[in-house]
Amino acid sequence: MALRTISIYRGDSGGGRFVDFQVDVEEGNVVLDVVLKVQAEQAPDLAVRWNCKAGRCGSCSAEINGHPRLMCMTRMSMFPADRPVYVAPLKTFPLVKDLVTDVSLNYQIAKTIPPFQPRPPDPDGLYRMSQEDVDRVQEFRRCIECFLCQNVCHVIRDHPENKARFYGPRWFVRLAELEMHPLDTADRRQLIREMAGVGFCNVTKCCTEVCPEHIKITDNAIIPLKERVVDLYFDPLRWLADRLKGKRPGAVGAQQ
Template sequence: MSDEARFRVWRGDGGAGGLVEYAVEAHEGEVVLDVLHRLQATQAPDLAVRWNCKAGKCGSCSMEINGRPRLACMTRMSMLPPGEPVTVTPIRTFPVIRDLVCDVSENYLRARQIPSFTPAPQTRPGDFRMTQDDVRRPQEFRKCIECFLCNNVCHVTRDHEENRPHFAGPRYLMRVAELEMHPEDTADRRMIAQDAFGLGYCNITKCCTEVCPEHIRITDNALIPLKERVADRRYDPLVWLGRTIGLRPGLRRDTPVVPNTGF
């Protein structure tokens, strides 16, 4: 069974562009990416769409569908209002290369700025002994597929472009939190998170959590605990005393984890 769907697709490049309406066949059970592929095959062979796995695990097909940041491969046509046009635009926070493809390279530049996993110097391969309880917190963050929908929807940069040089966004603040919570890591990245990555700009509105296709509790399990650790590092009187007399900084205080119920 097939129906005719109306798609309003943004066409253009970094200079200019606009919405172009198409009538395209849509079959029962299809996702938005299926219909975009049919549109490429039948009417718009030059339509630029980034995709790879079509299974919700590569994060490539990020776009805004009816104004909401989504993965095109995970958005079924049946989820959208029947009989109404489907508006498809590129994710808004990043520069457009062409049509639905954006330049997200600034995210990878941020990734390279994070100090990598740093075990104790005396640790040798095979020395790690960790229980599941040890790894349960950073393990959740490893589910990230780097679709950058969280960075796209964050109003700190989405609505205030002047903040972009100073704010790494939820994805890479979450990466800092992941390493901070690793039981075998010894580096202290808390001041990097605050001073270089702009953790203080985040006002925990949870918009990043709401759009995460992997249902990671970014705000509750990464950003808020990271803010608490930064506060401990900067304002805890015992840590201040340790810094003053030259002791190694890094007093850690664990915070309760909010169970991930998004599976």
């Protein structure tokens, strides 16, 4: 057991500040343990969101010493014992109170994405998929919706006005999961370009670096989605083929 200083952001949409707390930290404690100890013993009105304490629910996202992390998966022993550990709410989303932000924008975006639309089964009633195709989308299904990738993406972190025209990395993962599913028949490419704004992503990979599920967001989701959009809008042969099938939106030569 050792006495440590944890500095937690306290405030709401009107403003706030870091407040220091001295806490007895036990070996193996994670940041969430210490925040909950502060709530139990020193600041009962401290707002903090968590559910599983096992890295599965994605609720406890925060900025710890400036880095987006899950509080329940971040050990206090990672940080020097003689300095405070700073815990702040996600910056990209509006602050509700203390460490709790309003992430409801993400659920509004989710509603705009056409759901899985499977093709009919084979004549014997079964669906058949190659293991390679299944493996490709399994990576995307690991997402726990912690929104750490959304938080770190500079397109919306530094420019809140872009939130209306850029879905963000979590939603490119979801779109890739659906678009690459071997049984899915929906064509979401127009949405990916025009509403989701995939062209705003300049492939900095910051989202990939913070994903606690180690999803290769940029390489495996965003870049393939960009390629699909290019195929749709800029490949004249694909454009003609799709046009003949009557499924192409937009006009050839449209801007990405």
